[in-house]
Amino acid sequence: xxxxVFGKTLFEKRWMILIWTLAVFVTNLALVQxxxxxxxxxxxxxxxxxxxxxxxxxNDSQALTSLKGYVSLEVFGQMSLAVVVFGIVFxxxxxxxxxxxxxxxxxxxxxxxxxxxxxxxxxxxAAALVLVMVGFVLGTSLGTLxxxxxxxxxxxxxxxxxxxxxxxxxxxxxxxxxxxFANGALAGALVGFYAVLGYFIAxxxxxxxxxxxxxxxxxxxxxxxxxxxxxxxxxxxxxxLLGIVIVPLIAALPVFARRxxxxx
Amino acid sequence: MxxxxxxxxxxxxxGQVEAVKNVNLEIKTGTIVGFLGPNGxxxxxxxNILMGFISATxxxxxxxxxRVSVSNIxxxxxxxxxxxGMVLDKSLTARQEIEYFGHLARGYNKRHVEKLAERLSxxxxxxxxxxxTGNHQKVALILALMKQPDLLILDEPTNGLDxxxxxxxxxxxxxxxxxxxxxxxxxxxxxxxxxxxxxxxxIKKGRIVAKMTKEELGKQSGEVMTIQxxxxxxxxxxxxxxxxxxxxxxxxxxEGTFMQFYEEKEVSDA
Numbered sequence: 238x239x240x241x242v243f244g245k246t247l248f249e250k251r252w253m254i255l256i257w258t259l260a261v262f263v264t265n266l267a268l269v270q271x272x273x274x275x276x277x278x279x280x281x282x283x284x285x286x287x288x289x290x291x292x293x294x295x296n297d298s299q300a301l302t303s304l305k306g307y308v309s310l311e312v313f314g315q316m317s318l319a320v321v322v323f324g325i326v327f328x329x330x331x332x333x334x335x336x337x338x339x340x341x342x343x344x345x346x347x348x349x350x351x352x353x354x355x356x357x358x359x360x361x362x363a364a365a366l367v368l369v370m371v372g373f374v375l376g377t378s379l380g381t382l383x384x385x386x387x388x389x390x391x392x393x394x395x396x397x398x399x400x401x402x403x404x405x406x407x408x409x410x411x412x413x414x415x416x417x418f419a420n421g422a423l424a425g426a427l428v429g430f431y432a433v434l435g436y437f438i439a440x441x442x443x444x445x446x447x448x449x450x451x452x453x454x455x456x457x458x459x460x461x462x463x464x465x466x467x468x469x470x471x472x473x474x475x476x477x478l479l480g481i482v483i484v485p486l487i488a489a490l491p492v493f494a495r496r497x498x499x500x501x
Numbered sequence: 502m503x504x505x506x507x508x509x510x511x512x513x514x515x516g517q518v519e520a521v522k523n524v525n526l527e528i529k530t531g532t533i534v535g536f537l538g539p540n541g542x543x544x545x546x547x548x549n550i551l552m553g554f555i556s557a558t559x560x561x562x563x564x565x566x567x568r569v570s571v572s573n574i575x576x577x578x579x580x581x582x583x584x585x586g587m588v589l590d591k592s593l594t595a596r597q598e599i600e601y602f603g604h605l606a607r608g609y610n611k612r613h614v615e616k617l618a619e620r621l622s623x624x625x626x627x628x629x630x631x632x633x634t635g636n637h638q639k640v641a642l643i644l645a646l647m648k649q650p651d652l653l654i655l656d657e658p659t660n661g662l663d664x665x666x667x668x669x670x671x672x673x674x675x676x677x678x679x680x681x682x683x684x685x686x687x688x689x690x691x692x693x694x695x696x697x698x699x700x701x702x703x704i705k706k707g708r709i710v711a712k713m714t715k716e717e718l719g720k721q722s723g724e725v726m727t728i729q730x731x732x733x734x735x736x737x738x739x740x741x742x743x744x745x746x747x748x749x750x751x752x753x754x755x756e757g758t759f760m761q762f763y764e765e766k767e768v769s770d771a
Contacts, residue, residue, distance in 0.1 A: 239593075239601040249592055339588030343644075346552055347605035348577040495571055497555035500545070 242344065242354055246331060246361035254365045257323050258372035264319070265312055265373055269380025272307050279307070304386050312377055313396040314440075317460065320400050321432050323369055324362075324408035329425035332358045333415025336499050337422075351494045355416065359486060362408055370401050399478075403460040406481030407432050413485035416493040431455075456481050503530045504566070505652055505683040506551065511560035513546050513707075520546040522707040523560070528685055528700075533678050535698035536687040543707040544687040545584065548656045551685075552582055564652070576652075578607070581645035585638075585657035591630040595640045598629055599647065608648035617643045620669055634661035646673065653677060655686040659693055671697055 238244040247254070280302040332355065335341045345354065374397050381388050407428055414424035435455025442452035452458045459474040459481075506528040513521040521543045528534050536544050549555045550562050553571045562569040564576035589598055595618070603609025618625050623639045632640070638661045645653060653674070659667050674684055674697050688694045691701075701718055703711040713721070730737060730750070741748045 239597055240604040242605070245590075245601050249590065339586065340590060342554055342584070343587055343589065343602070344605065345554065346577065346580075346582040347602060348574045348607065349605055350574050351572065495556075497571075500549050500554055 242349065242357035243361045243364075246358060247364060250327065250331075250361075250365060253327070254368050257369050260372075261316065261319060261323075261369055262372035262376035265316060265376030266380045266383075268312050268316070269304075269308060269377060269384065272304055272384065275307070276302060304381060304384065305388060305392070308377060308381065308388060309396065313400065316373065317400045317403060317457075318432075318436055320366070320369060320373065320404045321407050321436075322429075324366055324404035325411050325425055325429050325432065327365055328359075328362050328408035328412040329415055329421040329428075331362050332412060332493075333419060333421030333424060336419050339499075342498060342500065345498070352490065355490055355493055359409075359412055362412065363405060366401060366404055366408065370397055373397065373400070399460045402475065402478035402482065403456055406456050406478055409482045409485045413489035416489040417496075419496075419499045504528065505530050505564065506685060507561075507563040507566075508547070509561045509563075511547070511550065511562055512558050513543075513550060513555065514558045520707050521550070521557075524704075524707075524709055526702060526709065526712075528683060530683050531678065531681050532699045533674065533684040533686065533697050535691075535694045535701045536685060536704065537689065537691055537694075537701060538687075538704040539689050542689075542704045544689075544704060545656055546707075547704070548582075548584070548654055548685075548687065551654060552580075553577075579651040581648060581650035581653045583641050583645040583653075583655045583658050585660040587638075587641040587644075589629045589637060589640055591628075594626050594628050595623060595632070595636075595643075596625040598640060599625070599643055602644050603647055606648050610647065610649075613649070614643060614647050617646055617673070620673065621666055635663060635666065638662055639666065642670065642673075646677070649677075649680070649682075651682050653682060653684045653686070655684065657688055658686065659688070667693070 238248040283302065332341070335344075341354075345351065374393055378388070378393060410431075411421075411424045411428040414427060415421045418424070435457050438448055439452045439455045439457035442449045442458065456478060459477045504527050506526065508524050508526040511521055511524040511526075512519065524543075524547060536547070538544050546555070550557050551564060551569055553569055553573065553576075556571050565579060567573060567576055569576065590601075593601070599614055600609060603614070615625070618639075621639045621642065623636060623643070627636070629637065629640065638658070642658060645655065645658075659670060662670060674686070677684060684697075686694055686697065695718075698715060700712065700714050702709060728737060738748070738750075
């Protein structure tokens with residue numbers, strides 16, 4: 238593994254990746270397992286809710302009482318934030334963090350171009366995210382199998398690809414801001430704030446028109462909107478998410494390749 | 502002799518501060534050039550420009566006749582670089598660290614690395630996080646030397662090294678020169694690199710204030726010979742007086758005592 242920047246990054250972060258993968262696996266498994274005792278309570282709660290509050294759950298208020306609906310809203314909905322947090326933490330440290338510590342200079346004193354370094358670091362982040370998502374999908378699948386129900390691989394893939402694109406996008410933004418300003422903490426804080434705010438705005442977008450409009454400015458809107466667990470991809474939403482992944486990288490790469498590095 | 506490093510009217514500004522001002526310098530193949538100046542004189546900034554970490558505000562830097570830029574990595578294939586505050590990955594062992602950087606440099610020679618580690622008394626299987634500053638610096642030295650580069654750029658390389666390892670370091674640098682390589686070495690202490698260098702460049706507040714060969718420096722400062730006075734103390738002094746040589750007797754300095762102690766110990770161990 239210690240032959241390339243990509244391999245070394247994954248090796249160096251192996252414990253972080255392993256712990257997050259296991260944590261997501263166990264959490265998803267546990268979340269699915271609590272569905273049977275929650276089913277009745279959720280069903281009663283949804284019928285008792287006033288219309289205005291039920292609107293907060295959007296069109297999925299009835300879906301909460303089926304396993305598929307519960308997995309879609311609770312597991313894929315709530316846990317997407319955990320995956321996003323992993324993405325922001327990882328991507329803020331992987332390049333800008335190394336520049337701050339001085340390790341970047343030690344590596345760039347070798348014949349490695351900045352472009353190659355940038356790309357390998359981002360690919361390492363993407364690979365780490367995929368590994369965490371493997372834990373996500375396995376935990377969910379195993380949980381539903383233990384309850385005697387099957388969610389098809391296609392349905393799981395729909396949800397998993399959506400979360401992966403969402404976390405890749407916010408990770409790209411963090412990575413790019415860190416690479417431009419040589420400051421991972423600033424990048425993590427800015428994107429973290431944007432992600433949390435965006436998550437709540439997108440979650441409550443059914444409650445008021447202004448929230449619906451603002452929700453469109455958050456990547457969560459493009460992840461939540463198509464009910465990925467049920468439907469095939471809405472190509473427009475996927476393209477928006479892909480744009481959020483690619484545009485920050487394209488903007489940051491030339492800046493990182495030309496600017497003065499942080500020296501001591 | 503070919504020119505390995507060429508700086509023409511090199512200037513670097515950080516905001517309003519001019520860290521390097523109009524520097525002109527040529528370094529020929531096979532020489533060891535000392536780059537001297539106090540802290541903040543512009544030594545590291547010049548070396549960072551040469552390494553492509555930062556770009557010059559104006560002027561030109563060339564390595565092996567290729568223009569240096571932040572995007573040109575070609576010269577890096579033939580350079581070994583070391584800086585005094587070089588950061589290493591603390592999660593790795595020295596061996597893992599060296600292997601990784603060896604692969605990045607596309608020139609990892611296990612046998613050569615082990616030989617260097619032996620000469621510098623470095624345990625390659627020790628974790629970087631558990632290492633002293635001196636051992637940390639030894640790993641950084643091996644990283645610079647492992648590929649047997651044509652040019653060594655060393656920014657205060659002996660920081661944290663004990664006198665014994667410094668002596669071994671000096672030997673390695675002289676061997677590097679003997680195989681035809683060029684060494685550009687910075688320090689703020691002349692006595693540390695005096696023995697090594699063929700030429701000296703003095704920089705102050707970003708400007709080069711003097712350039713001279715070792716001979717010229719010797720003439721300016723007067724020649725000094727150190728004689729350890731032992732049992733023949735009286736005879737030696739008589740001889741010096743007879744020859745009309747000016748002399749001064751001083752107590753052995755701490756570094757000399759330290760070296761003497763270890764050298765004797767090594768002999769008795771053997």
